[in-house]
Structure formats: structure tokens, C-alpha cells
Amino acid sequence: MTATLVDRVLANDQAGIARMLTRIERRDEGVDKELAQLHEHTGRAHVVGITGPPGSGKSTLVSAMALEYRRQGRTVGILAVDPSSAYSGGAILGDHIRMNALAGNPDVYIRSLATRGALGGLSRAVVDGLSVLDAAGKDVILLETVGVGQVEVDIMGVAHSTVVVSIPGAGDAIQAIKAGLLEVADVHVVNKADAPGADRTVSELRDMLRLSRRKAFQWNVPVQKTSATKHEGIAELIAELDKHLGWMHEHGELEQHARRISTTRVRWAAEEVALRDLRPGKPDFDAAVEQVAHRRTDPLTAARQLLGVDTAGNPPQTSPIPKEGTS
Amino acid sequence: MTENTAPLRVMLAKIGLDGHDRGVKVVARTLRDAGMEVIYTGLHRTPEQVIEAAVQEDVDVLGVSLLSGAHMPIFGRIFELIDALPSAPRFTLVAGGVMPEEDEEELRRRGVAAVMGQDTPPEAIVEMLRRVVAETAAR
Ligand SMILES: Nc1nc2c(ncn2[C@@H]2O[C@H](COP(=O)(O)OP(=O)(O)OP(=O)(O)O)[C@@H](O)[C@H]2O)c(=O)[nH]1
Ligand SMILES: [Mg+2]
Numbered sequence: 001m002t003a004t005l006v007d008r009v010l011a012n013d014q015a016g017i018a019r020m021l022t023r024i025e026r027r028d029e030g031v032d033k034e035l036a037q038l039h040e041h042t043g044r045a046h047v048v049g050i051t052g053p054p055g056s057g058k059s060t061l062v063s064a065m066a067l068e069y070r071r072q073g074r075t076v077g078i079l080a081v082d083p084s085s086a087y088s089g090g091a092i093l094g095d096h097i098r099m100n101a102l103a104g105n106p107d108v109y110i111r112s113l114a115t116r117g118a119l120g121g122l123s124r125a126v127v128d129g130l131s132v133l134d135a136a137g138k139d140v141i142l143l144e145t146v147g148v149g150q151v152e153v154d155i156m157g158v159a160h161s162t163v164v165v166s167i168p169g170a171g172d173a174i175q176a177i178k179a180g181l182l183e184v185a186d187v188h189v190v191n192k193a194d195a196p197g198a199d200r201t202v203s204e205l206r207d208m209l210r211l212s213r214r215k216a217f218q219w220n221v222p223v224q225k226t227s228a229t230k231h232e233g234i235a236e237l238i239a240e241l242d243k244h245l246g247w248m249h250e251h252g253e254l255e256q257h258a259r260r261i262s263t264t265r266v267r268w269a270a271e272e273v274a275l276r277d278l279r280p281g282k283p284d285f286d287a288a289v290e291q292v293a294h295r296r297t298d299p300l301t302a303a304r305q306l307l308g309v310d311t312a313g314n315p316p317q318t319s320p321i322p323k324e325g326t327s
Numbered sequence: 328m329t330e331n332t333a334p335l336r337v338m339l340a341k342i343g344l345d346g347h348d349r350g351v352k353v354v355a356r357t358l359r360d361a362g363m364e365v366i367y368t369g370l371h372r373t374p375e376q377v378i379e380a381a382v383q384e385d386v387d388v389l390g391v392s393l394l395s396g397a398h399m400p401i402f403g404r405i406f407e408l409i410d411a412l413p414s415a416p417r418f419t420l421v422a423g424g425v426m427p428e429e430d431e432e433e434l435r436r437r438g439v440a441a442v443m444g445q446d447t448p449p450e451a452i453v454e455m456l457r458r459v460v461a462e463t464a465a466r
Contacts, residue, residue: 078457
């Protein structure tokens, strides 16, 4: 018997992981059942988000970090989100990641996602994709998105630790605030520190962090200088990220994070379960539409009947959430 | 339901010493403008890197472009690597570059779905990729 896709993901088989991620992007039939089976195998990976303005060196930094994690004996997966063209829906993906030392490295799994390529929405594809890499046993998952646009910044909410990348030069730090990036940073990186002006940008950022007065017992956001091209400051950055994960753990923030992601996932799943048969072509649905159109009933009552919820809004007797079989 | 609405994923690879990629970048943009998702590997890749990346990205099409004249040994290596994969890859293989007709026939015989000359207009490439992917899916 051939191994199922779930088995292949759990065995960290590259082609199996790749296939599973495609199924997620396309929301193929049956993908939810596969994800359900993977769920119990997740929860180990440290998800690190990397965001910042276009061209700040995110992909180069991600590659340098991946190599450093590998050097430390940790396994790495990378999800790189690139913007789709607003006109054609097409995209040019992950170009700089593919252009350096990591290209084709079988020890590091790299997958590019287009912002509009995912048919169930980007955040869902990212959340599900992270689960796959987590279940495959990656110790660290690096998630790159460009820090423009709300969708891209919001995606960082799925990471345990978020790195915001700036580059030396007047006004860049200010731009970061405008884009709403200052608040999401757990670690600030000033990349291209081999270029002049890095120290000034570091102190600008420190000033700004001081101004946005933090409460007691909050994580103290560090500012780290790196040169991604020269591999400088990378081990230090990773040390800060490890420290942040430790802090999350000690302060109950990891659990909080898991609960927040789970809330979203349960709601997505519930919507899908509930709506599966609620569409034109399904007899009960069509009948309800007729009734409402002829004003024999109202939309709310019809919806409650279809969902098997009584008119007072109570749930049906049987559990609406089917227990997943372990087969 | 979604198989036909998802954008085509295409990897464009440059293998070998050939140091020019203006052409392949033009093709990349044309494909993007036609609604495809394009992953460009960058210059000077090895066949090993390209096959690994194509598997990881689960692309529909792998387009390998070479001008160096070493296309037969390079494709020979590509076929070896594909044969050595634990499971048959999903991608359709396409070649770009200039080569004698008998080489072209040999590549087709060994599974390359199409060979595009250097002067193929980008729009024709779009058409051709859609056609070969449809043909592969039909098989
Ligand atoms: N001097 C210097 N250049 C760098 C450094 N890091 C990246 N670069 C260069 O900056 C350019 C952009 O790098 P990328 O890694 O593609 O930047 P990015 O933020 O991923 O870009 P987008 O994904 O397009 O937003 C490339 O030419 C890199 O070589 C660095 O530390 N120092
Ligand atoms: Mg990038």
C-alpha cells in the first residue's frame, strides 16, 4: 500500500509537503480531513515572522537565518509570501530567496505563496501551511511578507515572534510606524548595517520604542544590527528570538497565542461545516429559498431550520461538531 | 472544484554558465501578466538545485533555459534526477534555447513537452505553456 499524503508529511517527505501545500492553496476536496489528522502532530515549531519595507533585505536575512539555524542543528521551513499583481492575479515569487546559497538545499524546505493565489484566503493558507511544516517536524518556520498593506501586516499575527526589518537612512523608522509595523515588532532589525548610518537608525528606533512607553512586565523589544549579505549579527538575532520564545512561554503568552489561532481556526471550520450544504442546488436550501421568496417564512427562521437550531437559537440535541475518527 | 481556477505555477530556471537573464525576466513578467505565478531561480543553477526547488514549490511547469550549447548533458542529468525521485513529479518539462533539430527530437522523445527557440515571442510562450499543461493533465 502506498503511503497517504498525511504519512508523507509526517515523514518529512519534500514532495509530500509540497503536494499538501498545493492542496491547501487550492482548497482541494478532502484537505480539511488531512489537516485534521495533522493537528495532533503540531505545536512544536517556533514560527518567526519577518516583515519590513520592500527591498530591506528580508529574503536575504531569511536565508542567512536559515543557514545559521541549520548550523545549530535545527530544521527549517520557509514560507515566503509575495504580492500578486492586482491586474492579472499573477505573481513573481521568492526571486531573491531562490537566488542565493539556499537554492535547492534539500535540508531547508522553501515554499513561495502569492497573496492572491490562495483560494480560501491568504491567512487561512498561511495558518494551514504552517501546520503542515510544523507537523513535518520543522523546528523553526520563517514566514516572510512585505510590510505594506494591512493583509501582509495582519499575517504577522500568526507568528510567535515578529522581526521588523529596517534599513539605515533618514526617515525609514518613521515609515515603519506609518505602516503600523512598530507595534507588531518583537525584535527590530536594522539590516544592511554594512552601509553607513546604521547606528543612527538604531538609536532612532530605540528612542521611538522608549516613547511608546511599555507597561511593566512587557517584553523589552531589542534592536539588532545585521548584515544579511555578510552574515553578521545573525547568530545574535537568533539568540534574541530564542529569548523571546522563552519569555512567551514563561508569561503564558504562548498559550494565549495558541488559543487565539485556535479561535480563528474553529470559526473557519464551523463556517465551512455549516455552509457546506447551504448553497443553491441543495434541495433543502432551495426549498428554504422558495419559502422566503414567497414570504411564507423569514430568512432568519429559514437559516435556523437549515442549521437545525431551534427558533430560540438553541443548538440541536446532537453535537454539531463531529468527532474526528483517528483512522 | 478549483483545479482549473488556480493560477498556473511555473518555475523558470537558468542552468550553467550562461550569464544573461534579461530574456528570461521578460518571459517571467509576461507570464505574470497572463495571470501565472512565476518562480525564477536566478542564474548559474545546477540541475540538482533546480529539481529540488521544483519539487519543493510543486510547480505545474519547469522551464529550463540554456544557451551554452551544453543542453544535452544538462538535460541528461535532469532526466537522471527526475528518474531518481521517490515519486514522479507533477511538473511538465519545457526547454528554452537554440539547438539542432535532432537534439530537439531527442529531448521530446525523453519527455520534454516543448522546446522554444530564442526568438519565440512571449505571447506564444503563454499559449504554449497553457497547451502543454492541458495536454499533460489530459494524459
Ligand atoms: N549591503 C547590503 N545589501 C543587502 C543586505 N541584505 C540584503 N541586501 C541587498 O538588498 C537587496 C534586496 O534584498 P532582498 O533580500 O531581496 O530584500 P527583500 O526585503 O526580500 O525584498 P522584497 O521581497 O522585494 O521586498 C538585494 O540586492 C540584496 O543583496 C545587507 O545586509 N547589506
Ligand atoms: Mg523578498
